[in-house]
Structures are given as structure tokens and as C-alpha cells.
Amino acid sequence: MQKMERYDRFEDGVIACVPTILGYLGIGFAMGVVGKGVGLSILEIILMSIIVYAGSAQFIICALLAIQAPFMTIVATVFLVNLRHFLMSLSVASYFKKTPLLSAIGIGTLLTDESYGVLTTALQQDKPITAKWTHGLNVMAYLSWIFATFLGGLLGSFIPDPEALGLDFALVAMFVGLFLFQVERPLKKKTQQTLLVLGAVVGTLILFMRFSTAEIAVIAATLAGCLVGTVTHHD
Known part of the structure; x- marks a missing residue:
């Protein structure tokens, strides 16, 4: 056993x-x-x-x-x-x-x-x-x-x-x-939800890297991923 x-x-x-x-x-x-x-x-x-x-x-x-x-x-x-x-x-x-x-x-x-x-x-x-x-x-x-x-x-x-x-x-x-x-x-x-979260993280990271520091970009990308994950979450 x-x-x-x-x-x-x-x-x-x-x-x-x-x-x-x-x-x-x-x-x-x-x-x-x-x-x-x-x-x-x-x-x-x-x-x-x-x-x-x-x-x-x-x-x-x-x-x-x-x-x-x-x-x-x-x-x-x-x-x-x-x-x-x-x-x-x-x-x-x-x-x-x-x-x-x-x-x-x-x-x-x-x-x-x-x-x-x-x-x-x-x-x-x-x-x-x-x-x-x-x-x-x-x-x-x-x-x-x-x-x-x-x-x-x-x-x-x-x-x-x-x-x-x-x-x-x-x-x-x-x-x-x-x-x-x-x-x-x-x-x-949860393939669709995971891809949406990853897309939000990558997109936000690229966007913020254009006009802010890397540290702020990482935090913004993290928050964006959390937001998308929360909105799209379902049991």
C-alpha cells in the first residue's frame, strides 16, 4: 500500500x-x-x-x-x-x-x-x-x-x-x-483562462517597458494577470 x-x-x-x-x-x-x-x-x-x-x-x-x-x-x-x-x-x-x-x-x-x-x-x-x-x-x-x-x-x-x-x-x-x-x-x-492570463501579463509587460522602469513594468504585469485571472475565474 x-x-x-x-x-x-x-x-x-x-x-x-x-x-x-x-x-x-x-x-x-x-x-x-x-x-x-x-x-x-x-x-x-x-x-x-x-x-x-x-x-x-x-x-x-x-x-x-x-x-x-x-x-x-x-x-x-x-x-x-x-x-x-x-x-x-x-x-x-x-x-x-x-x-x-x-x-x-x-x-x-x-x-x-x-x-x-x-x-x-x-x-x-x-x-x-x-x-x-x-x-x-x-x-x-x-x-x-x-x-x-x-x-x-x-x-x-x-x-x-x-x-x-x-x-x-x-x-x-x-x-x-x-x-x-x-x-x-x-x-x-483551464487552457483558455491560462492563456488569457499569460497574454495579459506579456502584453502589459511590453507596454509598460516602453515608458517606465522594468520594476514598475513587472508589478503592472503582475496586477494585470491577477485582474484577468480573477475576472475569468469560474469553478
Whole structure:
């Protein structure tokens, strides 16, 4: 008899995080190497991973530090890039209505694109998700990211040119894989709605890129996709 997967314990969430851990080891290592390449110390890399905890934002911070961008420019850019996390947290908030406030804040704080992908995939399959399971998923991903960036920073001194190895493209590759993983199921079950959402996202992104920054274009495209998805949603 096949063992049924559980979704009610902290350790079950840790197990569900294994694919994310494997991805974070590579991306986090690349982040640590890039951080070391722009002059950050190992301590600074670790602190950035602990406080910021966002791969895309951390890569952007390194890029802005490399061109000596003003402090407020870095803060504003990171804020815009990470604004999508508000939308992600909002989209799953209804599943944790009975969760204590501090526990719910913890879930929202550590929710990333990857853990959100694992969580929403389970929710789409009507799995009995609990706060403990989600904490296991989030905390394990968090610790894995910190360790991976530390490892990258530690060995970064031996890799003087990260771009030569394509490490600066690692995050993009991970997002492509995550996107394909997320879109496969809805594309099969709700093809028309999924294509409408994708069309709205791509169209809005192209339009806003013509007269605004990339960060604003991404946020506008996200909101457009959410709007179309909500309007066209039906059970």
C-alpha cells in the first residue's frame, strides 16, 4: 500500500522543501559568489540573506553596488521588486484565517517564489495544508538559502569572474523552471483562462517597458494577470 503524503506536521513541510533546497544550493551559491565579486564580506553576504532573503533583490543589490548607485535608489528598487510578495501572501491568506497572528506573519515573511510555488501546487490539489507544514517548508528554505550564500561567499574568492561561468544567469534559469512547473497543471485544466492570463501579463509587460522602469513594468504585469485571472475565474 502506498504511503500517503502528510501535510500537517513541521517535518512534512521540511520534506516537501527538498526540491527547493536543491535549487537554492545552486542559486544561493551563485549569489554568494557574485556578492563576493562586488566586494561584500562573508558577514555582509550572510546578513543580506538573513534580512533581505530574496534572490532577485540580492542580485539586483549587487548589480547596483557594482555601479555605485545611491542608497535610496537601491532601497526603492528592492522595494518595487519585492512588492510582488505582498500579492503572493494575499493570495493564500484566506487559507490561514484561523492561524494565530504571529504565526501568520511568520508565514508571510518567509514566503518566497519557490515556497509559494510548492504551497499553491498543494492547494490546487486540495491538500489539507496546515500552518505547521508551511512553517517547515518556509524555515527549511530560509536556512538553506543562508547556508548556500555563505558557501558561495566563502569560495567566491577563487572565482574572480562569475559572469564567465554564467552564474549571473542562474536566477533567471530557476525562475524559468519554476514558471514551467507552475503553469503546466492550469494549462492542462483551464487552457483558455491560462492563456488569457499569460497574454495579459506579456502584453502589459511590453507596454509598460516602453515608458517606465522594468520594476514598475513587472508589478503592472503582475496586477494585470491577477485582474484577468480573477475576472475569468469560474469553478
